[in-house]
Amino acid sequence: DAGVIQSPRHEVTEMGQEVTLRCKPISGHNSLFWYRQTMMRGLELLIYFNNNVPIDDSGMPEDRFSAKMPNASFSTLKIQPSEPRDSAVYFCASSFGWTGNTIYFGEGSWLTVV
């Protein structure tokens, strides 16, 4: 099993540009999560999908952030327009079942907005 796959691993972009982060969950997993990690705030849940449907997006910081899951094997997190304070590591994670099961994280997308 290849695990959760994220791309790009690293991205440097200028303020105002659109950023799209991609995630492929583990095959068979039906729950997908986007987390953001910063030094100041630690790990924060942004949005959670179950069976491709967004269940909770209360962690999405602003309307500049949007996430989609068009099918069971692909999700995107988009920031438009990007700002320097969006610089962080964005993690995608997946698990099987509703709750109580081990969650698997990707290696993250390191975003720097200059």
Place this chain on the structure above:
Amino acid sequence: KQEVTQIPAALSVPEGENLVLNCSFTDSAIYNLQWFRQDPGKGLTSLLLIQSSQREQTSGRLNASLDKSSGRSTLYIAASQPGDSATYLCAVSPRSSNAGNMLTFGGGTRLMVKP
């Protein structure tokens, strides 16, 4: 709102020592608690998952305990090795009908084991 705190924030020990990492949470209405390891520049790897009905879980040299009523968990690492150097995070999932695996994380304990 659930808050998770980990103490200490950083810990440096000589190789071979047994050590305890602490995690506390403010809302005892949890579904489970998980301990993760994060190496620099990497994602998180799940180490142990304790359901709210359980008191402890063990995996090799690792033992995690859970006292839900007092809002505490400990991760015990026996006979520490330099390869154990990493950041250890605990996280709780809420007891809610639609919460799924929505984890609230602590700030982590950065562990360094010196040869």
